[in-house]
Amino acid sequence: MNILEDLKLQYKIGGLVLKIIFWNVGIFIVFSLLNVVLKLSNIGFNYYEYVALPSLFSTYITKFWTLFTYMFIHFDFWHLFWNVVVLWFSSRYFLYYFTLKQFSFVYFFGGFFAGIVYLIYFQFLGVDTQLIGASGAILAVLMAVTIYAPYTQVGFFSLDFLKLWHISFFILFLDIIQMPFANFGGHLAHLGGALFGFIYVKLLQNGTDLSKGISKLQDGIEGLFSPKKKTPFKKVHKNTYQKTTFTKTTQEKDINQKKIDDILDKISKSGYDSLSKEEKEFLFKVGK
Helix, strand or coil: CCHHHHHHHHHHHCHHHHHHHHHHHHHHHHHHHHHHHHHHHCCCCCCHHHHCEECCHHHHCCCCCHHHHHHHCCCCHHHHHHHHHHHHHHHHHHHHHCCHHHHHHHHHHHHHHHHHHHHHHHHHHCCCCEECCCHHHHHHHHHHHHHHCCCCECCCCCCCCCEHHHHHHHHHHHHHHHCCCCCHHHHHHHHHHHHHHHHHHHHHHCCCCCHHHHHHHHHHHHHHHCCCCCCCEEEEEECCCEEEEECCCHHHHHHHHHHHHHHHHHHHHHCHHHCCHHHHHHHHHHCC
16 A cells, blocks of 8 residues: 555544544645745735634634634644644543543633633733634643643653653643743633643533533434444345344454454554554455
8 A cells, every 4th residue: 555545544543633633734734835835926815814813803703713723723843743742642641531522522622712712811902913723722631631640650761750740730831931922822822721621620520521512412413424324134035934144244244353453452552554564455445
């Protein structure tokens, strides 16, 4: 298989976190190419106006979708790189304690909350600026798992003393000390996302899971658009008893499922690159 097919396969089997990373990287590449085209063509078109979150509510109400789109736009490579690194790091620990649906809720609603904090603050200043980046959503995830399990040991080189709260404290400390000097709105959104993660876990520990209602709605939507499961057998004769024949034997299914489980287990232990060409082709076929 070529590189494109490998990427397609990883996108299919990689889960929500990897899909979010793929979308962020893909959008960054597209917009970077667009920047080159616009500069070479000498066209003065500012696409940020249509995807970045504006600071003034009077502008935002005409571009309400930007509360979502701003989370997928990054200023430069390093902005994207560090967001991807922190997302990958924080999601690994979050998904150890929480479900994927809880991750989905905390990530996206943490991003929404960070954007709303940004909007509210700048109404008082009257400053016209823009917000981009997934940092608020990512810090919501990081802070949520940190509040839930602050003393989780972090596997970072040979630093056995390093705990999850040390990492979170360091990141938030950097945001706070940089606020007076540059990108105040961006750092404010980061803190807004972290605040959402804090609130979510504190409510959860008191018996209130904010993600429950959204999870039920998500299940309903998935049920509407997911294809109905086909029965594994069909009736071929009707007499005093029902005679059935399987369209695919149970034994064949068990063999395929065992093979899939073995391959996924190999990925989790050694990474996707450890798979043989035959194993990659098998996963690609069953993923279709």
